[in-house]
Amino acid sequence: MNSFKGKKILLCVTGSIAAFKTCELIRILKKEGANIQVMMSSSAEKFIGSSTFAALSGEKVLTNLFPNSPIGGLEHIEMAFEIDLIVVVPATANIICKVASGIADDIISTTLSVCEQPLLFAPAMNNRMWSNQATQNAINQLKKMGKIVMEPEDGQLASLHTGKGRLPAIKSIIFEIRKLFDYPQPLKNKNILVTAGPTRENIDPVRFISNRSSGKMGYAIAHESYKMGGNVILISGPTSLNIPTGVNSINVENANEMHNQVLKYCNDADYIFMTAAISDYKIKNFSKFKIKKNKNNISINLKKNPDILKSLNGKTKAKIIAFALETNNGKNNALIKLKNKNADFIVLNYANEDGAGFESDTNRVTVFSKNKTFINLKKDRKDRISNKLIKFVLKNK
Template sequence: MLLNKHVIVGICGGIACYKAVDLVSKLQQAGALVDVVLTEKADEFVRPLTFATVSHRPVYSDLWEPSGEAAENHIRLAEEADILAIVPATANTIAKLAHGIVDNMLTAVALATQAPLLLAPAMYKHMYTHPATQANLALLRERGAFLVEPEVGRLASGAIGPGRLPDTETLLGAIKLVLGKKGDLAGCRVVVTAGGTQEPIDPVRYVGNRSSGKMGYALAEEARDRGAHVVLISGPVSLPVPYGVELRRVETAAQMQAAVFSAVTNADVLIMSAAVADFRPAHPASQKIKKRLGGGRGAGEGENTGEQATDGSFSLHLIKNPDILGELAQMQDLPRRLVRVGFAAETENVVENAKDKLHRKQLDLLVANDVTRSDSGFGTNTNKVTLFHANGVMEDLPVMPKTGVAAAIWDRVVSLLS
């Protein structure tokens, strides 16, 4: 996504500018061409050499240097830029941009460029909430600028409130989102499911699986980076929420079914990468089941969660969960053509089981993997998948990071949409 993108990072004179060092470094590591432009006060917080070291490129700051090269540089930078991200954006610079004031290198580049403008404000809480700052931000948004809202937290002054610069991952997500506005999924609404489900036995225990959600979250981020509006329906996972993605949390298969059926009514694509439990306890206990009592007795009046044998073993009564993709295949009243992609996590007979699922659930594409492999199982950062197409084509992809698998899947979905 960021490879060979020309990203200009504007740095204003605020204490939060030290965080921009990590952002510039991460952009460079992702393959972006990063040019840093400092305001005259920013280099009193972080020296230009620091940014030059992590960007591997010159740093620009003085519009009035005697050689006259800056006059050419600000135009060159403006014309070459794919995006101008001002991180942090101070109240002073925001006011200048809103009213077209050009008195330094950064504001000159900002006024000259046709690239999208991304602002990440960071300042004292009352400066951010001041009507003047809010009016300036509103004016810039009306003109097409994108805003990364500051976080509420502890500020440099020691106060607690809005004005804290978000972390690097959030800023990277915002930059990718803006760069992807003209991607090959622009205008599409996609639904991605991720993670496993948890079916309660009692308020303490549940029936679950080993899914980490990493594949689904990678799919959601890739779709966002291509310009799609993404609804991510996630079971319980320990992953950060991708920036710019609409997250809907669920726990059980029934909750996921309801969320999916609601989301697909105006969607173009559904990718079911979640590991949905096939079975659930028939009668979850309302209170914790005690080992000494066993079964549902003592867990709640009239409950029959399971049965305890005389040897102390316990049998749990399970019933089938709804088949979300199977039921979707039978629905005739969807308002538009829905591209459907399923996943099959197998431990044996991968090809046979995948082909059966593909046709039985009327999918356009099925992604199958052998979860017994060490490089393709639950929780890994890589995946080894085989793609099964509705027309009978089978693609065996090499082991690659889950981000790469996500890109490959969306490449095929884009072809199906077109």
């Protein structure tokens, strides 16, 4: 079985005798295709050596917030973008209480304070540590924060006491992880049309005008829509990206071709994500032959391309999600576009912001609905932005 194929799991090990049991967990997760990054607290290193985890995970183990030879960037912050799920196994009373109160004083608690991925704790501790009011308060707080805290098992403890505090069985931890990766399917039986990438408008047989769109945002939306159960058609301008699994793709080159394909499929669509950066203008007089370098100045006349978004008016029952890539006065421009184009939602992002807009693997967006609701989505990987965007659309349609 490869049910965790391609998933990136951050596995945090804290200072409990049960730390050795984490080896078996890594073995199973790896066997099922997951990539594991282990992080250890300094107490955990008293129980088991980092070399064991490095060997089992095939990755360097992160043990220190301030390593002896710091690398460029901040490993624990970069983690926030790369990881799909975080599990703390075993979770000490200490880490539970620290995360619940926002303490960030070592590599694990600091990482957990910046990451927003699903977070699962599998506690192991003495029964009195478990029933301690402070621990119980922290667990309630974590649950309120949306974190998952498993119940430890009853039985004989390392301290030779009997009671509740044993690490949950590895198979129960695997079961919880599986549940967290189980995607809900809110788009089941829905047809999703996504446009992505740039368009190219030919000047002559060897030259064109285009823009910096990489297609990453549209491809991420297409893939997330598929994972949520949708039947997805991706109409893509030229990009260097692989077609996401499960998505039907149609390649186009220029705005006219994009327009024809959108009109062909819009009728059956339930949701249309107009993510492509379609050229506003095309060349008025395409030169059949390569333009020669024999003049000091030449000018190219442009004429307007069809307004694909506007042309959807009255042609589809689909909810239309438009995009506005702005450099300034973003909110105003986005709201005007939302109204003028008669879209249901508009996703505002900025071309001149680090880690957002074209080409970047991450984005920061604000989504406005025509019902006057909105959501700000903090800078994050484009797949996670897509996931939150789709959920917002479903909730506010």
